[in-house]
Amino acid sequence: MRLLLLIGALLMSTPAVAQPQNQGERPAWRLVIHGGAGVIERGRLTPEKDREIRAALDHALATGSAVLERGGSALDAVEAAVRELEDNPNFNAGRGAVFTYDGTIEHDASIMDGRDRRAGAVTGTSNTRHPISLARRVMENSPHVFLRGLGADQFSREQGLEQVPNEWFHTPERRRQLEEFRSRPSAESFDIDLKYGTVGAVAVDREGHVAAATSTGGLTGKRWGRIGDSPIIGAGTYADDRACAVSATGAGEFFIREGVAHEICARLRFTNDTAQEAADTVIREMHALGGTGGVIVVTPRGDGIYSFNTPGMYRGQASPAGRSVAIYGDEENQETVSAARGERG
Numbered sequence: 001m002r003l004l005l006l007i008g009a010l011l012m013s014t015p016a017v018a019q020p021q022n023q024g025e026r027p028a029w030r031l032v033i034h035g036g037a038g039v040i041e042r043g044r045l046t047p048e049k050d051r052e053i054r055a056a057l058d059h060a061l062a063t064g065s066a067v068l069e070r071g072g073s074a075l076d077a078v079e080a081a082v083r084e085l086e087d088n089p090n091f092n093a094g095r096g097a098v099f100t101y102d103g104t105i106e107h108d109a110s111i112m113d114g115r116d117r118r119a120g121a122v123t124g125t126s127n128t129r130h131p132i133s134l135a136r137r138v139m140e141n142s143p144h145v146f147l148r149g150l151g152a153d154q155f156s157r158e159q160g161l162e163q164v165p166n167e168w169f170h171t172p173e174r175r176r177q178l179e180e181f182r183s184r185p186s187a188e189s190f191d192i193d194l195k196y197g198t199v200g201a202v203a204v205d206r207e208g209h210v211a212a213a214t215s216t217g218g219l220t221g222k223r224w225g226r227i228g229d230s231p232i233i234g235a236g237t238y239a240d241d242r243a244c245a246v247s248a249t250g251a252g253e254f255f256i257r258e259g260v261a262h263e264i265c266a267r268l269r270f271t272n273d274t275a276q277e278a279a280d281t282v283i284r285e286m287h288a289l290g291g292t293g294g295v296i297v298v299t300p301r302g303d304g305i306y307s308f309n310t311p312g313m314y315r316g317q318a319s320p321a322g323r324s325v326a327i328y329g330d331e332e333n334q335e336t337v338s339a340a341r342g343e344r345g
């Protein structure tokens with residue numbers, strides 16, 4: 001029995017790794033995206049949903065790739081990819097974000113440029129259609145890094161960003177999830193399906209610069225002004241040309257405590273770890289605190305990897321060799337093979 005428990009614990013604490021290092025020649029550019037990690041298992045999604053999500057991921061990859069292909073910056077590419085995902089109601093960001101306990105939508109987002117480690121972030125915004133673009137405005141057009149709530153909304157209006165009524169973000173499925181959450185005897189702190197739908201993108205451009213972006217509604221039924229890791233630079237998002245770019249998804253409290261995104265970059269700077277080793281180690285350490293979730297990482301050398309300790313993660317990546325998307329943990333090998341083939345061809 002003990003042995004079984006031990007094996008179980010070891011399995012649980014081993015991050016489900018995917019993509020290997022993309023060894024050999026550095027690709028001209030690379031984009032990696034996620035649409036959330038969690039208990040995403042075969043049989044839980046209808047075939048239509050499965051197709052819809054793959055198509056949405058592919059579409060976001062195509063949008064971001066077009067920027068990189070024509071020589072645009074990693075920063076522009078991650079913003080473009082995340083904006084697509086924010087508009088898609090299948091993900092917990094922008095339209096289709098999860099509800100707070102009070103039945104409103106409050107977005108969090110952050111963005112970072114690896115060239116000079118400039119960063120911008122917002123929390124608790126209610127009317128900006130694209131919170132990721134607001135985070136970018138904070139970075140570029142304000143002397144600050146992090147704005148919250150009403151002030152962030154006001155800055156957004158002053159910047160002329162598109163405003164929509166809060167109801168525009170509402171979807172029936174998220175309403176149902178909130179009702180289910182509220183009907184529980186004691187409201188649990190994490191998403192009811194243990195399915196985190198936050199979206200994110202990391203990219204390296206033709207010049208070898210990296211950038212990261214993350215956008216979310218947080219957790220279903222969040223209250224008391226709860227803020228997760230997604231808008232926190234160093235926890236949910238980090239980009240540094242000296243190391244890598246990271247975007248995270250999962251149980252935010254643990255990602256904050258571990259400082260996941262910064263920790264992965266620090267390991268790359270100060271150890272001999274590969275990107276995969278650095279990410280796996282940090283995800284394992286975060287898991288040891290009790291957290292679940294995953295990250296996407298790119299390096300200035302063009303590596304693109306995933307690491308997650310959940311059964312699945314909505315994810316995809318693109319380079320001049322092509323695009324691939326995946327949902328379940330067991331798609332790793334297949335994806336690896338096709339990516340490796342693509343790199344050679």
Ligand code: ASP
Pocket residue numbers: 036037092195196197198216217218219227228229230248249250251252253
């Ligand atoms: N990390 C997000 C949060 O804790 C949730 C998610 O990844 O979906 O707010």
